[in-house]
Amino acid sequence: MKKGKFVSIILTLGLVLNLVAAPMVSASNAGNETAFRAELKAIASKTFKYFQEHTDPNTGMTYDEVRITEKGMQEAKRTSPTNIGMYMMSTVSAQQLGLISKTEAVKRLQVTLNTLGKLEKWNGLFYNWYNTEDGSIKKDWGQFISQVDNGWLSAGLIVVGQAYAELHGQTSKLVDNMNYQPLYDPEVGQFRGGYDVAKGKLTDHHYGMFYTEPRVASYIAIGKGDVPKEHWWKLYRTLPKEWDWQAQIPQGSNVLYDGVTVFEGNYEYNGVKFVPSWGGSMFEGLMPGIVLKEKELGTKALGLNNKRHVELQIAYAKEKGYSAWGFSPSATPTGYSEFAATPLGTSGYKDGATVTAHASFLALEYAPQAVRKNIKALKGFNMYGKYGFYDSVNVETGELAKAYLALDQGMIMVSIANYVKDGVIRNYFHSDPIGQKPEELLEREVFAI
Numbered sequence: 001m002k003k004g005k006f007v008s009i010i011l012t013l014g015l016v017l018n019l020v021a022a023p024m025v026s027a028s029n030a031g032n033e034t035a036f037r038a039e040l041k042a043i044a045s046k047t048f049k050y051f052q053e054h055t056d057p058n059t060g061m062t063y064d065e066v067r068i069t070e071k072g073m074q075e076a077k078r079t080s081p082t083n084i085g086m087y088m089m090s091t092v093s094a095q096q097l098g099l100i101s102k103t104e105a106v107k108r109l110q111v112t113l114n115t116l117g118k119l120e121k122w123n124g125l126f127y128n129w130y131n132t133e134d135g136s137i138k139k140d141w142g143q144f145i146s147q148v149d150n151g152w153l154s155a156g157l158i159v160v161g162q163a164y165a166e167l168h169g170q171t172s173k174l175v176d177n178m179n180y181q182p183l184y185d186p187e188v189g190q191f192r193g194g195y196d197v198a199k200g201k202l203t204d205h206h207y208g209m210f211y212t213e214p215r216v217a218s219y220i221a222i223g224k225g226d227v228p229k230e231h232w233w234k235l236y237r238t239l240p241k242e243w244d245w246q247a248q249i250p251q252g253s254n255v256l257y258d259g260v261t262v263f264e265g266n267y268e269y270n271g272v273k274f275v276p277s278w279g280g281s282m283f284e285g286l287m288p289g290i291v292l293k294e295k296e297l298g299t300k301a302l303g304l305n306n307k308r309h310v311e312l313q314i315a316y317a318k319e320k321g322y323s324a325w326g327f328s329p330s331a332t333p334t335g336y337s338e339f340a341a342t343p344l345g346t347s348g349y350k351d352g353a354t355v356t357a358h359a360s361f362l363a364l365e366y367a368p369q370a371v372r373k374n375i376k377a378l379k380g381f382n383m384y385g386k387y388g389f390y391d392s393v394n395v396e397t398g399e400l401a402k403a404y405l406a407l408d409q410g411m412i413m414v415s416i417a418n419y420v421k422d423g424v425i426r427n428y429f430h431s432d433p434i435g436q437k438p439e440e441l442l443e444r445e446v447f448a449i
Contacts, residue, residue, distance in 0.1 A: 036372050037420050040364075041097055043375075044416045047388035048094045050409045051087055060112030061132040062087040065331065068385070068402040078138050079406070081126045081149040085156030086410025088112060089290075089425055092163045093417030096424050106164050113160075113170045122197055124177030125150045143197040147183050147207060151217025154178055155291045158220075158435060162428040175434070180221035189234025189260075191218065191227075209346065210235035211277045211305065212284045219292060222441070223434035232441045233257045237275050238265030239346055246346050247276070252448040264448040269343045270315050273449040274308040279338055280345025282328040282359035283411065285309045290414045291429040294442060295365055301445040308449060309344060310363040314370055316341035320351070322395045324377040326359030327351050331391035331403035339392075353396040357389035358408040361415035368419070388412065 054075060055062040062083050064076040088109060095105040119126060119135050128146045129138035137143060154175050161171030183191050185206060191214065193203035207214040218235070221227045238250035240263065252265030266273040277284035286306050289295060294302035317325030329338045332354070339356070342348035360374045378384070381393045383400060391408055392401040414425050429435045 036368070039372075039375070040416045040420055041099075043388055044094070044097050044413055045099055046384075046386070047409050047412050047416075048090060048099055050387035050404050050406070051090055051094075051413075053387075054404075054406075055087060055108075056132045057111070059115045059132055059135050060087075060108060060110075061115060061130065061135065062406045063132055065403055065405045066387070067331075067404075068390075077132045078129050078141070079132050080128055080130075081146070081153035083406040083410070084112065084116070084126075085152040085154070086407055086414070088156035088160050090410045090413035092159055092428070093413045093425060095163075096417050096421050102164075106166060109160055109164065109167060113167060113174070116174055117170065121177075122195065123179040123182050124174075125179065125183075126153055127197070128194075145183070145195040145197060147180070147191045147194050147217050148214040150178060150180070151214065151220055154220045155216055155429060158432045159291065159425055159428045162431045175224070178224075180217065180224070180226040184221070184227045184231070189231055191221075191231075208236050209239075209278045210237050211275050211302075213287050216288045216291060219288075219438055219441075220434055223437045229438065229441065230258060230260050232438070233260035233262050237263060237447065238267065241265070247343070247348055255446075257444065264446070266448045267344075269312055270319075272308060272312060272315075274312060274344065275305045275447050275449060276344055276346045277309075277340075278346050279329075279349040280327070280340035280342050281338065281349060282309070282313060282326060282340075282362050284328075285344075286362040287411060289365075289426075290362070290411065290418060291426055291435075292442065293423070293426050293430055293439070296423070296426075297439055297442040298445065301447045302442060305447055305449060307366045310366040310370075312344055313341045313359070313363070314367070316343065316351075317355075320353075322353065322355070324355050324374055324381070324393075324395050326355040326357065326363075326374065326378075328356050328359040328362075330354065330356035330358070330408065331401040331405055333399060333401050353394050354392050355395055356392040356408065357383065358391075358411040358415075361412045364415050364419040365423075 051062055054066055061079045064078050067074045091105050091108050094100045095102055115135050120137055122145050125145050127137050128144040128149055129141040131138050157171040157175050161168040190206040190208050193205050195202050222229050239246050248267045250265030254261050255264045267276045289306055314325050327339045327341045338349040339352050339354045340349035357378055360371050364371050383390045383393050387404045390400050391403045391405055418425050
């Protein structure tokens, strides 16, 4: 046989084999993805049981946390605006995942909305802690109005209003009345952390860092027209170079957006450039993306940075020799603490060898295969209980924080719904004019990474 003809036969045979093999590989991948989605739905089912069994049926307010102790189940019957917002979005998520009917979802949410209408407020904004049994202000925990917590409640209301037309009137009225302007400092162009009603004064500190969770309230306040869009550009991507106490001296250059000079700076870890959060934790960076279309619209800025933070969290855990990853503030066996992949923060929190499940689920849309592997690792620590994952585990000692937090359960629920249902919660949020109007802020920016 001539050499040319032999080569031709071999090439043809190879092409045929590839054509046969390709569908087999594709079918295998599809099967794995189907199995993974089924696993996620099973996790969501357990996770939502927390909300079903630990939300006051008369007020529709979810308990802040539940701990499993030797003395039995201890329920913290207090709640915050963030918890309420997460419960509402978790309920929408549960219906989207087929765990409850639309009738049940609307019935549950109607109870919560009726309560919210009656709660004591300040300029339409909600106090930071209420008693779940009657909605009274939990005054022994102070009388504080939090910018970031109200942002999450606003987000939840917007999502519910778009998901269920029959509730839109109530949600819109509540959101319209939530006036963020009194918390805004126009001289600095940033929000104060909040307002102490008892003392009658705003906090001394501002929320200055852009890549932190208060950016949701910033986005909403701009979308409502409570503050000007220049506020978005007045936030620090990295802190100024001259602030030499920070973890790194940032590199980058100044860029003009809407007449505002923005220092587009970056840090570097493992040879990878990124924009830091304050502490280096997962929820600071990625929690806003459960409602904001950062992945879809911020492809050169926030979406890209979210992906970098996921990759670098995984790299950090590997460097430390940990068998699982996911560093974020979470419960401890005796309380609550801040954990992080330390190098990813401006003033990084310690990691404490402690990982929390919600950090993995926030990463779902950026690294699904790594998340699936990590879920298996977390289950290997006996973290998986009645209501899904216990809040944290020390990966060096195996010690569990046998607690379930409404906030963290909510992040898990919404992240699963977004992954399985193609960004459904974000789509609802951006269907509202408040979510639509500032979209160009997400689209235009280019981080120096």
